[in-house]
Amino acid sequence: MDSERLIVALDVPTFKEAENLVDMLKPLGVTFKVGLELFFSEGPRVVEMIHSRGGKVFLDCKFHDIPNTVAGAARAASRMGVFMFNIHVSGGIEMMKAGLEAAREEALKTGTAVPKILGVTVLTSINQGILKDEIGIKENLEQKVLDWAGLARLAGLDGVIASPKEIRSIREQFGPDFLIVTPGVRPRFASSDDQKRVMTPEEAVLRGADYIVVGRPITRAEDPVKAAVEVIKEMQGGV
Numbered sequence: 001m002d003s004e005r006l007i008v009a010l011d012v013p014t015f016k017e018a019e020n021l022v023d024m025l026k027p028l029g030v031t032f033k034v035g036l037e038l039f040f041s042e043g044p045r046v047v048e049m050i051h052s053r054g055g056k057v058f059l060d061c062k063f064h065d066i067p068n069t070v071a072g073a074a075r076a077a078s079r080m081g082v083f084m085f086n087i088h089v090s091g092g093i094e095m096m097k098a099g100l101e102a103a104r105e106e107a108l109k110t111g112t113a114v115p116k117i118l119g120v121t122v123l124t125s126i127n128q129g130i131l132k133d134e135i136g137i138k139e140n141l142e143q144k145v146l147d148w149a150g151l152a153r154l155a156g157l158d159g160v161i162a163s164p165k166e167i168r169s170i171r172e173q174f175g176p177d178f179l180i181v182t183p184g185v186r187p188r189f190a191s192s193d194d195q196k197r198v199m200t201p202e203e204a205v206l207r208g209a210d211y212i213v214v215g216r217p218i219t220r221a222e223d224p225v226k227a228a229v230e231v232i233k234e235m236q237g238g239v
């Protein structure tokens with residue numbers, strides 16, 4: 001089990017905190033996720049800081065807008081040389097394709113590697129009740145995730161973000177080459193916080209996740225290195 005398959009979510013508000021975490025965790029070989037909080041607080045220089053230390057970045061800004069705007073954002077993400085970024089599947093095929101094509105063109109132009117593009121399905125903080133009563137989607141949650149994974153595939157994306165609960169059915173339906181990135185993962189020592197569809201790292205890996213995303217159980221631990229090592233050990237139990 002490769003430790004780069006652990007993506008640590010750097011959900012902190014300052015460059016300094018992010019830098020400290022990267023300095024501590026980079027020697028373990030993990031991948032880093034820069035999400036809305038950190039990117040809106042500190043901008044692209046955080047991505048540059050991680051790259052300058054040889055780290056890989058999943059830029060998690062969950063694009064969801066008209067195709068032209070998403071294409072522009074995807075071009076910028078590609079220019080930054082990120083390893084991976086994501087787009088909401090619920091924005092539709094035209095939007096996903098616009099992002100994908102723009103990212104590819106920009107990578108060709110700038111000579112950077114084409115980023116992996118993942119479709120966000122149903123967020124892991126959402127359960128069947130919220131999906132139905134608040135968002136108004138009456139379908140079974142797992143079926144909705146599968147339908148949206150199908151749309152992401154049709155648009156040509158590399159894979160999807162989905163909770164551990166849906167990994168098995170996505171893998172069965174879309175085969176071994178479709179990437180599955182799984183947040184909502186909680187090691188045995190941690191609480192589930194606001195995540196609703198959770199599993200342990202071992203279970204997620206056993207079910208076929210390519211990458212797991214873990215934030216607070218590592219970044220808010222008294223000893224983040226010890227916590228990350230523990231998560232990697234739990235992942236290895238699932239190989």
Ligand SMILES: O=C(O)c1cc(=O)[nH]c(=O)n1[C@@H]1O[C@H](COP(=O)(O)O)[C@@H](O)[C@H]1O
Nearest residue numbers: 009035060122123124161183213214215216
């Ligand atoms: O796209 C994501 O990364 C994502 C999708 C999703 O459905 N659920 C989800 O939790 N995430 C992200 O994964 C991370 C999980 O963080 P923790 O709950 O602290 O482990 C956060 O940065 C979320 O923004």
